[in-house]
Amino acid sequence: MTDAKQPDAKQPDAKQLAAKQEEAVDPSAPVTGMDYFMKLEYHELLCPVVREFADALMDKRLIGHKCPKCGLIYSPPRGYCPICTVQTTKADEIEIQTHGIVTNYTVVTPVQYYGQEETEPFAKVSLQLDGGGTLSLQDLPGVPVEQVHPGMRVEIVWAPDDERHVDDVTNRSWGSAEGAIRGWKPTGEADADPSEYSDKTF
């Protein structure tokens, strides 16, 4: 959702920086602050369990690890259950359903800080998939933010085969995978009863 009207939200333009420095020069004024632009880049290998999650996305499948002790399902897999402190492996991998319930949501109203690319309020939702498993940081494209609510029944919208990619899947992206999952669309069914998700919201 990059807004073409705001090119300066991306990269500092040399001319703009020079102009800014120019206007800051007032030898009589006390120095109260200084601009310092910095950029740090980090490149991390995908860990094996998230690589498997990404590979499955390319096959239009969602996978997770089911804790052998408590049965909680982690998607993407983490390689352990932090509640039981047991490690999980390929043997604990399960496929999870691509339809479920919106359990909670957050509306983000973008503040136009330096580098911000979003301009309009948008919602990120948490999902409980039918049959078990949860995903967070998901999108409901086309659904106005004021209509997003817990209990909505939704199903996955995969990116088309020729566009699907997992370049944005990282060890830190949790369930967010916009290159493969375009988002989730309401199925039109009646809302789920709160008892189905009330103790499982995140």
Place this chain on the structure above:
Amino acid sequence: MANDIAIVGYAQSPSWRQSELTEPQFLFPVISEAIERAGVERREIGFTCAGSCDYLSGQTFAFVMNLEAVGAWPPITESHVEMDGAWALYEAWVRLQHGDIDTALVFGSGKSSPGVPAEVYPHQMDPYTLTPLGADPVSLAALQARAMLDAGKITEREMAEIAARSRKSAIGNPYAQVTGDDDPDALLKEPYVTAPLRRHDLPPISDGACAVILATADKAKSLSKRPVWIRGIDHRIDIHQPGMRDLTESPSTRLAGKKAGVGDAKVDIAELSATFSYQEKLLCEELGLGDDVEINPSGGPLAANPVMAVGLARFAEAARQIAEHGKGRAVAHATSGQCLQQNLVAVLEGD
């Protein structure tokens, strides 16, 4: 007078140039192993303290994710320092002085591989005068090494000998990253990376973790046949601006060593966070460690440098010398900041 606290368990991950595992993933087995070796129940541990650096990971609240390797549900009492795990150990040592709990888990972890250390570290320096210069650890260490050379306090050959000995000692260390039987003369023929430092004078870039379990006296005696007692521990700091210090001295190390009681009896071995070769000689001088003291039998930071765990690993390695190799008295040293700005010194003893 402080209450006696002992190290009753320790574990480390190997030091990797680049691990494909996440930090919580490689911390997970390390913490489990330390708990198992100590023989404590995970749920009985009274206090947990971690050392890590979000700047290093490049992720806000990365330290919270690391708790997944601990088992933090139901909620536990824990703390975090944006310092090497050795300072987490110091906080846990202070916490145990209260006497209301008897065990603590301490860990340190870091992944240096995703970022560019020379770009990351200047952002932790004084933001007005040092960050804009891009004052990175290697450049600052080169200034310190140059000062030592100019003062006649070390020679490049001595630096190469320290590096060669460290690599050789590391051959038997399963956690080490840089090992080998090198001839100092051959090392001296290599080009400078940043004069007067050659590759062998620098630590490797590493990913890794270390965990230690501490216990109060009675608990330690019930858990371990050979608890390793922390007889003294002290942390001192020199001024931040390297230009305002005599870089050929480390008064904070000297004072911390004195307060920790290093000179009160004979020292058998020392595990020092000499991240650059020349620092070993400076630290030995300030701590009063002579030729009879074995320095860095593990190979030290020149062989494995998992930043944020490397100082805590000095405690684990010093404790190993006492618990597993029959040594009587050891010094563990950790450092933080540029050019040995902050120094933590502890004296460890067997029964």
